[in-house]
Amino acid sequence: MSKETVLVIGSCGQLGTELVEALRSIYGDAFVIASDVQKSSNPVFDAGPFESLDILDQEGLSIVLQKYKPSHVYHLAALLSATSEKNPDFAWKLNMDGLFNILNAARDSGIIKKVYWPSSIAAFGPNTERFGTPQYGTMDPSTIYGISKLAGELYVQYYFNRWGIDTRSLRYPGLIGYKSAPGGGTTDYAVSIYHDALKSGEHTCFLAEGTTLPMLYMPDALKATLEIMHAPAENIKIRTSYNLAGMSFAPEEIAASIAKHIPAFSIHYEPDYRQAIANSWPAVIDDSRAQSDWGWKPDYDLDKMTADMLLNLRKHYKLA
Ligand code: SER
Numbered sequence: 248m249s250k251e252t253v254l255v256i257g258s259c260g261q262l263g264t265e266l267v268e269a270l271r272s273i274y275g276d277a278f279v280i281a282s283d284v285q286k287s288s289n290p291v292f293d294a295g296p297f298e299s300l301d302i303l304d305q306e307g308l309s310i311v312l313q314k315y316k317p318s319h320v321y322h323l324a325a326l327l328s329a330t331s332e333k334n335p336d337f338a339w340k341l342n343m344d345g346l347f348n349i350l351n352a353a354r355d356s357g358i359i360k361k362v363y364w365p366s367s368i369a370a371f372g373p374n375t376e377r378f379g380t381p382q383y384g385t386m387d388p389s390t391i392y393g394i395s396k397l398a399g400e401l402y403v404q405y406y407f408n409r410w411g412i413d414t415r416s417l418r419y420p421g422l423i424g425y426k427s428a429p430g431g432g433t434t435d436y437a438v439s440i441y442h443d444a445l446k447s448g449e450h451t452c453f454l455a456e457g458t459t460l461p462m463l464y465m466p467d468a469l470k471a472t473l474e475i476m477h478a479p480a481e482n483i484k485i486r487t488s489y490n491l492a493g494m495s496f497a498p499e500e501i502a503a504s505i506a507k508h509i510p511a512f513s514i515h516y517e518p519d520y521r522q523a524i525a526n527s528w529p530a531v532i533d534d535s536r537a538q539s540d541w542g543w544k545p546d547y548d549l550d551k552m553t554a555d556m557l558l559n560l561r562k563h564y565k566l567a
Contacts, residue, residue, distance in 0.1 A: 259283040264427035279295055302324045312358050328431070350412060363415050364416050369390055371528060372388040396418075418488045449515065470545075484536075
């Protein structure tokens with residue numbers, strides 16, 4: 248890999264933590280600049296440069312860009328769906344102004360060549376086709392997070408068309424991993440259920456039985472992110488954001504998958520405000536454009552993910 252310098256903004260979140268680790272193994276520790284408002288204690292951030300950066304601080308961003316001259320930026324800083332509903336004004340500000348600051352810096356500085364920005368299944372809404380959700384269909388998000396994602400998709404496409412910024416994006420499903428904790432999403436139960444299974448043998452789910460949502464195991468999310476960023480530009484035919492699928496399941500299905508390893512495991516349901524958010528989202532995504540344009544193919548299904556999650560969390564909790 249050539250000596251590109253990469254900047255990850257929002258690097259201490261669930262995806263950022265693992266993405267920094269993956270990028271450092273490709274580009275080298277010194278060439279991947281991690282940044283977030285506050286450094287987390289995860290040792291991954293001690294292996295290479297870290298900058299404290301609030302993405303709403305344009306001057307701070309400009310200083311970091313001048314210091315490292317990153318050609319690739321992964322801009323992950325955002326409030327997720329559930330947290331955004333608690334503070335919609337700030338969610339809009341952070342999610343949109345943060346994106347504008349990066350896109351404008353890419354346009355005006357001449358330093359940044361390629362921008363990765365994540366969209367989400369939240370960009371769809373209650374009138375979207377829930378099963379086999381197409382790349383192009385009804386998009387009427389009802390959450391502030393989803394509205395910011397849909398608007399962001401159109402903005403990244405606009406900056407590509409108007410100013411030639413090489414913007415690339417994926418509509419992530421719920422992301423599940425064992426190395427870092429999610430923060431404030433409607434799909435987060437699918438991470439905590441594994442921790443609870445090992446710690447107490449039971450899980451109280453904030454979504455109801457039968458709530459099928461699209462999900463993706465973190466190794467597949469990292470693979471997709473790196474593949475779309477490294478694909479030849481002519482293969483990236485969608486400049487809003489690509490549908491991306493791994494698996495789809497309801498809480499009782501992930502519970503059954505866990506029970507294959509922990510037979511006494513039990514799940515209870517106490518749906519809260521996040522149920523309405525989940526009800527407005529797709530259940531099964533059609534990602535055929537990602538498959539045909541740049542060769543997307545996930546490696547993990549539900550049972551394979553469960554086996555890997557439990558194996559690694561057992562080590563984490565020193566149960567194995
Ligand atoms: N996992 C995210 C959330 O639940 C969806 O983008 O908010």
